[in-house]
Amino acid sequence: MEQQLTRIAVKIGSNVLTRRDGTLDVTRMSALVDQVAELHKAGVEIILVSSGAVASGRSEIHPAKKLDSVDQRQLFSAVGQAKLINRYYELFREHGIPVGQVLTMKENFATRRHYLNQKNCMTVMLENGVIPIVNENDTISVSELMFTDNDELSGLIASMMDAQVLIILSNIDGIYNGSPADPASEVIRKIEHGKDLSSYIQTSKSSFGRGGMLTKTNIARKVADEGITVIIANGKRDNILVDLLHQELPALFPDVQSSALNSQLTYTRFIPAPQPVSSVKKWIAHSEGFAKGELHIDDCATKVLASDKAVSILPIGITDVRGEFEKDDIVRIIDFEGNPIGVGKANCSSEQAREAMGKHGKKPVVHYDYLYIE
Ligand SMILES: Nc1ncnc2c1ncn2[C@@H]1O[C@H](COP(=O)(O)OP(=O)(O)O)[C@@H](O)[C@H]1O
Numbered sequence: 398m399e400q401q402l403t404r405i406a407v408k409i410g411s412n413v414l415t416r417r418d419g420t421l422d423v424t425r426m427s428a429l430v431d432q433v434a435e436l437h438k439a440g441v442e443i444i445l446v447s448s449g450a451v452a453s454g455r456s457e458i459h460p461a462k463k464l465d466s467v468d469q470r471q472l473f474s475a476v477g478q479a480k481l482i483n484r485y486y487e488l489f490r491e492h493g494i495p496v497g498q499v500l501t502m503k504e505n506f507a508t509r510r511h512y513l514n515q516k517n518c519m520t521v522m523l524e525n526g527v528i529p530i531v532n533e534n535d536t537i538s539v540s541e542l543m544f545t546d547n548d549e550l551s552g553l554i555a556s557m558m559d560a561q562v563l564i565i566l567s568n569i570d571g572i573y574n575g576s577p578a579d580p581a582s583e584v585i586r587k588i589e590h591g592k593d594l595s596s597y598i599q600t601s602k603s604s605f606g607r608g609g610m611l612t613k614t615n616i617a618r619k620v621a622d623e624g625i626t627v628i629i630a631n632g633k634r635d636n637i638l639v640d641l642l643h644q645e646l647p648a649l650f651p652d653v654q655s656s657a658l659n660s661q662l663t664y665t666r667f668i669p670a671p672q673p674v675s676s677v678k679k680w681i682a683h684s685e686g687f688a689k690g691e692l693h694i695d696d697c698a699t700k701v702l703a704s705d706k707a708v709s710i711l712p713i714g715i716t717d718v719r720g721e722f723e724k725d726d727i728v729r730i731i732d733f734e735g736n737p738i739g740v741g742k743a744n745c746s747s748e749q750a751r752e753a754m755g756k757h758g759k760k761p762v763v764h765y766d767y768l769y770i771e
């Protein structure tokens with residue numbers, strides 16, 4: 398990991414903050430706040446992505462009649478988010494650290510303008526020593542407007558804010574190379590590029606989690622490919638944040654003796670890509686869900702895009718244009734075998750792309766600077 402650690406994003410999962418009966422675990426929350434405060438005082442800028450709104454609302458409200466799952470989520474989160482942020486506010490105040498609330502939703506990442514507005518908001522908070530505490534706006538984001546879970550949100554935030562490290566805290570020590578319930582399984586400590594993990598991941602998830610380990614793994618991979626170190630660790634272990642950063646980066650805590658370290662510490666670390674990705678490409682990389690159309694390309698274009706060369710998508714290599722899009726909309730890139738291989742920002746409308754398709758000497762439909770190949 399880099400020697401100069403300046404900015405990290407920490408995601409605290411639902412089940413880290415939730416007791417078995419579904420209510421908020423304030424003791425755990427307080428212990429995590431102490432650790433974040435320690436890192437803050439060591440000079441690290443921290444963005445917290447915290448779940449727990451629904452859990453904190455659940456114990457406050459006892460609906461008279463049975464509610465469906467959407468109504469429950471809206472009601473509990475409306476009440477619970479207020480309680481959650483209030484708790485954080487009070488806990489951080491004991492350390493003299495101001496915090497601010499950022500509630501967001503998927504749509505706010507769809508256009509570059511909204512994206513940059515959010516980035517600016519959090520940048521100005523950090524510049525003024527305020528810790529942003531981010532959560533999904535559960536009261537209005539329902540069904541298709543929802544993030545898969547807060548892992549997806551934390552990946553977007555880490556990428557948008559150019560964090561060097563994203564730490565995802567869950568109720569498990571990391572990614573196991575088999576069922577976590579099987580005593581023969583072990584935590585995979587280091588995950589290199591391109592390693593296929595699909596056979597290890599079970600579809601099971603913790604009782605209060607939404608996406609499970611699969612979304613964690615997918616998002617971790619994507620974020621690491623953008624040059625950000627991703628760590629999956631157990632938020633229920635005492636002093637986990639400080640211990641793991643101390644292990645990764647002893648220079649951050651010059652006063653702590655290495656004998657004081659927890660030598661049993663286990664977590665999974667995704668090795669980041671050596672070349673950091675530009676800010677606009679990071680936005681495009683996470684915009685697949687907003688794609689308005691598809692560009693299908695031939696085998697020759699597929700081959701060049703897979704190489705290390707910096708190439709744009711030219712009309713000559715396009716075999717089909719699907720969907721209706723305008724200039725600057727996001728489009729999916731589909732290879733000659735029908736596999737989605739990336740996303741890009743269109744340089745022209747779908748009508749103009751169809752007109753130019755298959756022709757030589759025309760302007761790129763997606764310029765290299767606005768193209769993200771997975
Ligand atoms: N190979 C695996 N390694 C670790 N955990 C796994 C694996 N496969 C499935 N899981 C499950 O994923 C759960 C964590 O995901 P999730 O419930 O979404 O947590 P969170 O609420 O913290 O986001 C674990 O509690 C575990 O049951």
Ligand SMILES: N[C@@H](CCC(=O)OP(=O)(O)O)C(=O)O
Nearest residue numbers: 410411449450451546547607
């Ligand atoms: N936004 C919700 C949690 C959403 C969620 O998916 O949480 P998690 O399982 O921790 O990724 C809440 O605050 O209750």
